[in-house]
Amino acid sequence: MNTFDIKNLDLFYGDNHALKSINLAIPHKQVTAFIGPSGCGKSTLLRTLNRMNDLIAGVTIKGSVKFDDADIYADVDVRKLRTRCGMVFQKPNPFPMSIWENVAFGQKAQGLTDKKQLDAIVEEALRSAALWDEVKDRLHTHAFGLSGGQQQRLCIARTIAMKPDVILMDEPTSALDPIATAKIESLMENLRKEFTVVIVTHSMSQAKRIADKTAFFLMGELIEHGETQQIFNEPNDSRTRGYISGDFG
Amino acid sequence: MSSTSAIPSSEVVSKKAMQRCKRRDFVEQAFHLLFMLSAFIGVLSVITIGFFLVTESIDAVEYAGMSNIVFGLEWLPPALFGIAPMIVGSLVSTAVAVVIGVPIGILTAVFLAEIAPKALVNVLRPAIELLAGIPSVVYGFFGLVVIVPLIEQVFNVPSGSTILAGSIVLAIMILPTVIVVSETSLRAVPKTYKEGALALGASKIYTIFNVLLPAARSGVLTGVILGIARAVGETMAIIMVMGNAPAMPGSILEPARSLTANIALEMSYATGIHSSALYATGVVLLLFVMMLNGLLMYINRERVK
Numbered sequence: 138m139n140t141f142d143i144k145n146l147d148l149f150y151g152d153n154h155a156l157k158s159i160n161l162a163i164p165h166k167q168v169t170a171f172i173g174p175s176g177c178g179k180s181t182l183l184r185t186l187n188r189m190n191d192l193i194a195g196v197t198i199k200g201s202v203k204f205d206d207a208d209i210y211a212d213v214d215v216r217k218l219r220t221r222c223g224m225v226f227q228k229p230n231p232f233p234m235s236i237w238e239n240v241a242f243g244q245k246a247q248g249l250t251d252k253k254q255l256d257a258i259v260e261e262a263l264r265s266a267a268l269w270d271e272v273k274d275r276l277h278t279h280a281f282g283l284s285g286g287q288q289q290r291l292c293i294a295r296t297i298a299m300k301p302d303v304i305l306m307d308e309p310t311s312a313l314d315p316i317a318t319a320k321i322e323s324l325m326e327n328l329r330k331e332f333t334v335v336i337v338t339h340s341m342s343q344a345k346r347i348a349d350k351t352a353f354f355l356m357g358e359l360i361e362h363g364e365t366q367q368i369f370n371e372p373n374d375s376r377t378r379g380y381i382s383g384d385f386g
Numbered sequence: 387m388s389s390t391s392a393i394p395s396s397e398v399v400s401k402k403a404m405q406r407c408k409r410r411d412f413v414e415q416a417f418h419l420l421f422m423l424s425a426f427i428g429v430l431s432v433i434t435i436g437f438f439l440v441t442e443s444i445d446a447v448e449y450a451g452m453s454n455i456v457f458g459l460e461w462l463p464p465a466l467f468g469i470a471p472m473i474v475g476s477l478v479s480t481a482v483a484v485v486i487g488v489p490i491g492i493l494t495a496v497f498l499a500e501i502a503p504k505a506l507v508n509v510l511r512p513a514i515e516l517l518a519g520i521p522s523v524v525y526g527f528f529g530l531v532v533i534v535p536l537i538e539q540v541f542n543v544p545s546g547s548t549i550l551a552g553s554i555v556l557a558i559m560i561l562p563t564v565i566v567v568s569e570t571s572l573r574a575v576p577k578t579y580k581e582g583a584l585a586l587g588a589s590k591i592y593t594i595f596n597v598l599l600p601a602a603r604s605g606v607l608t609g610v611i612l613g614i615a616r617a618v619g620e621t622m623a624i625i626m627v628m629g630n631a632p633a634m635p636g637s638i639l640e641p642a643r644s645l646t647a648n649i650a651l652e653m654s655y656a657t658g659i660h661s662s663a664l665y666a667t668g669v670v671l672l673l674f675v676m677m678l679n680g681l682l683m684y685i686n687r688e689r690v691k
Binding site: 187189216217218219223224228231242245247295299 | 576578579580581582583584585586587588589592593596597600601
């Protein structure tokens with residue numbers, strides 16, 4: 138069963154052909170990693186999945202992206218799509234407010250005002266993001282007081298609080314130190330049980346550690362995708378082999 | 387210049403380099419002095435203005451007493467020098483101007499920073515900046531021709547020259563300050579906040595009011611306070627539309643005189659204690675502006691945190 142079905146997807150930034158006829162299925166409740174050198178289009182593809190590319194002027198998209206059999210570029214409410222496909226960004230981006238406010242933000246934006254319900258959601262989300270024990274005594278202090286790794290887990294908690302189906306992660310550990318990275322990776326072991334996870338990563342070892350499926354991109358093209366084991370051990374394409382063995386990128 | 391010619395032999399380096407160093411030191415110090423002198427001129431002006439205002443006002447304070455000036459309700463020179471009506475006139479006209487102008491200004495800033503297409507921004511922003519450049523006497527004309535008659539009609543009052551007329555003119559005058567400063571600070575809010583909020587499915591409006599404006603709060607407040615300072619200090623336009631009666635106004639539909647108008651209207655013929663009382667008016671005005679600046683410093687100190 139597939140969460141996303143991407144068919145013949147072309148994306149242009151003005152005249153720049155950033156994604157070239159991508160065909161890819163992203164399976165349900167698995168971790169899919171997008172790898173490839175900088176500028177290969179992997180983050181761009183991730184951002185088409187929750188329509189964050191809409192924010193950029195001059196983007197044109199052709200082809201179709203189906204999420205649960207509905208074409209997200211045809212007949213889907215963007216806000217609803219984003220509540221179901223949460224996103225964690227490259228740099229931790231907590232809002233300038235308290236920890237509690239950060240986690241409750243999405244639900245409040247949807248109109249939930251009941252304090253008790255929000256409290257329960259905040260606690261559950263922080264537990265799922267393995268942050269509860271560290272912050273339970275200071276929920277109402279400013280989020281900027283947290284360390285970088287904690288801030289990123291807060292952003293994950295903020296996303297989980299929306300009870301999404303999918304979590305999209307755009308190089309979530311590239312701004313973090315190795316220890317914070319390890320914590321996020323071990324957190325992902327739990328996330329994969331509940332969510333479909335799509336992660337863009339620069340680190341091939343990270344993809345190898347956490348991903349079930351891996352897709353390799355180069356210059357806007359999807360070169361190869363499949364089981365992570367297969368991509369890393371017996372790639373079919375010489376360019377994949379070259380990238381994985383460190384010849385370029 | 388090739389890279390080799392830039393590295394001459396060592397003896398030449400030491401001598402020439404020394405000379406160059408000395409000359410650079412001299413230029414460096416000369417500029418330091420120039421910077422300091424420039425800074426000094428501004429500070430010296432403030433001190434001088436404050437000093438003369440206070441010394442010139444001493445006669446009036448000795449004659450009437452500080453509390454009789456500040457709290458006195460009657461302005462009948464050369465006998466009574468109460469400026470409470472003018473203090474009220476200044477504060478109320480400014481407050482009403484803020485109530486009218488600040489929401490419009492902030493909403494305009496949001497429109498320019500977040501909503502308007504670029505082509506429209508390129509038309510609107512120069513228009514707003516032009517608003518800042520219009521001389522206040524022209525605002526006064528505008529008030530006399532448009533706003534004063536309008537108030538007469540709408541509220542059915544004998545004269546439209548009222549606090550409300552002054553406030554409306556002031557509200558328009560503070561718009562450019564509020565808009566430009568707020569827009570700048572809204573644009574300075576990290577894009578990642580907006581992305582984060584939208585990625586959680588928040589609407590654009592919710593994001594603006596719950597993330598962007600709070601994040602830009604100190605900048606927006608700075609714009610508001612600069613606007614207030616401009617409104618408190620405004621003279622010409624106020625004289626033209628506010629009626630200038632030196633009596634305590636009963637409502638915003640009555641004429642009033644501002645502190646600035648009091649000085650400007652009477653300075654040309656005042657002598658002796660009367661003249662000194664006008665300086666005292668200036669001292670009160672200066673105190674208000676200083677309080678506003680203090681507030682500004684307090685807000686900006688918070689921003690650093």
